[in-house]
Each structure stands twice: as structure tokens, then as C-alpha cells.
Amino acid sequence: MVLASAAPGIFSAGLDILEMYQSTPERCVAFWRALQDAWLNLYGSRLITMAAIEGHSPAGGCLLAMSCDYRVMAEGKFQIGLNETKLGIVAPFWFTDVMLNTIGHRETEKALQLGALYSAQQALSIGLVDKVVPLAEVMPTVEGELKNWLQIPAAARVITKTSMRKAVLDRLRSQKEKDAQFFADFINRDSVQKSLGMYIASLQKKKN
Numbered sequence: 001m002v003l004a005s006a007a008p009g010i011f012s013a014g015l016d017i018l019e020m021y022q023s024t025p026e027r028c029v030a031f032w033r034a035l036q037d038a039w040l041n042l043y044g045s046r047l048i049t050m051a052a053i054e055g056h057s058p059a060g061g062c063l064l065a066m067s068c069d070y071r072v073m074a075e076g077k078f079q080i081g082l083n084e085t086k087l088g089i090v091a092p093f094w095f096t097d098v099m100l101n102t103i104g105h106r107e108t109e110k111a112l113q114l115g116a117l118y119s120a121q122q123a124l125s126i127g128l129v130d131k132v133v134p135l136a137e138v139m140p141t142v143e144g145e146l147k148n149w150l151q152i153p154a155a156a157r158v159i160t161k162t163s164m165r166k167a168v169l170d171r172l173r174s175q176k177e178k179d180a181q182f183f184a185d186f187i188n189r190d191s192v193q194k195s196l197g198m199y200i201a202s203l204q205k206k207k208n
């Protein structure tokens with residue numbers, strides 16, 4: 001399975017910030033449950049999963065990419081990373097776990113505190129993506145890599161993948177409702193709503 005985007009220049013802009021702003025607790029819980037299930041299915045997928053990152057990939061976009069087995073990113077101006085702290089929010093523990101599994105403890109600690117967004121070359125240097133190529137070559141490179149992965153006996157590959165990811169998946173599975181409730185409480189704090197409001201305004205200002 002290849003994750004790619006139909007929007008030129010954007011792999012994924014992350015979670016819909018407007019869903020987290022001035023929403024109701026009930027809607028926040030439903031929103032979060034949908035995200036949890038999507039992520040559990042992706043990270044726990046038995047399929048070979050690859051991200052064709054042909055554009056920006058902040059926050060939830062970076063989570064999607066990191067949850068795949070292999071990442072190819074377009075060189076140039078695009079950025080990738082977990083930038084949550086820049087919005088005044090905090091990456092949930094399962095976002096952090098996936099980043100830890102991808103780039104290790106020291107880089108994750110820096111990346112998360114700073115809300116760092118990396119260029120493709122920087123992302124390559126810390127292991128956040130596996131390959132950087134010109135934009136037009138992203139999809140052919142993914143397809144070529146997929147052929148390599150498909151050579152591996154499926155059962156052996158799936159057992160290996162499952163055992164590598166089980167602990168992180170189980171950690172969320174065992175506390176889904178608590179996590180959803182925590183999200184709804186956290187996101188509706190006055191201080192968090194204020195930060196989100198300012199961030200939304202800054203996105204709109206950038207456009208004008």
C-alpha cells in the first residue's frame with residue numbers, strides 16, 4: 001500500500017486544526033477515536049506500507065509517514081516533522097513512540113521540544129526518511145523499492161513487522177478511552193484554545 005497525496009505540494013497538513021478549535025468535548029472524543037483507529041490500522045497493517053512524500057508533512061502528516069515501512073521524500077522546499085509544540089499542543093505518547101522507533105531517543109527529544117520541521121535532506125540525515133529524490137522520481141522510486149520488499153516471503157516479513165511494532169500498538173490499545181478523554185480535556189483548556197486560535201490566525205495571515 002502506497003500513501004500519496006492528490007494535493008500538489010502537501011503530503012498531509014496533519015490533523016484538521018479547525019476540528020480541535022472551539023469544538024465540543026463529545027466531538028473531540030469522536031474525532032480522536034477515529035484517529036486512533038486509523039493509526040492502529042496503519043501501524044498494525046500486515047501489508048507493506050510506503051509513503052510517497054511529495055510535499056509538506058507536518059504533525060499528523062509526519063505520523064502517517066513514520067507509520068509506513070519505508071519513506072521516500074521529494075527534495076526541495078518541503079518540510080516534515082512533529083511541530084505540535086509550535087501550536088502550543090503536545091504530541092501524544094503514541095506519536096512520540098513512533099518517532100522514538102524511527103529516529104531514536106536523542107533526536108526525538110530535540111525534535112519534539114523544538115517542534116522541529118526538517119528539510120528532506122535534514123530528515124534523511126537523522127533517518128526520518130529513507131530516501132530523498134527529485135519530485136518526479138518519488139513515485140517510481142517507491143514502486144522500485146516495493147518490488148524489493150515483495151521478494152521477501154510474506155509470512156516471515158509480517159511476523160517480523162508485527163513483533164517489532166506490538167509493544168507500541170498495545171500501549172495505545174490498552175488505554176484508548178482514557179487517551180481520547182485526555183485529548184478532549186487537554187484540547188479544550190483555555191490556554192490551548194488560545195494557542196490554537198493564534199496559530200490559525202497566523203496561517204490565515206501568511207496567506208494574505
Ligand SMILES: CCCCCCCCCCCCC/C=C/C(=O)SCCNC(=O)CCNC(=O)[C@H](O)C(C)(C)COP(=O)(O)OP(=O)(O)OC[C@H]1O[C@@H](n2cnc3c(N)ncnc32)[C@H](O)[C@@H]1OP(=O)(O)O
Nearest residue numbers: 013014015016017018056058059060089090092183186203
Ligand atoms: C502531560 C502530557 C500531556 C500530553 C497531552 C497530549 C494530548 C493531545 C494534544 C493534542 C495533540 C494533537 C496532535 C496534533 C496533530 C496535528 O496534526 S496538528 C496540525 C498541524 N499542522 C500544521 O501545523 C500545518 C499547518 N499548515 C501549514 O503549515 C501549511 O498550510 C502547509 C501545510 C505548509 C501548506 O502551505 P500552503 O501550501 O502555503 O497552504 P496554506 O495557504 O497555508 O493552506 C491552505 C488552507 O489550508 C488551511 N490549513 C492548512 N493546514 C491545515 C490544518 N492542519 N488544518 C486545517 N486547515 C489547515 C489553511 O489555513 C488554508 O486555509 P484557507 O485560508 O481557508 O484557504
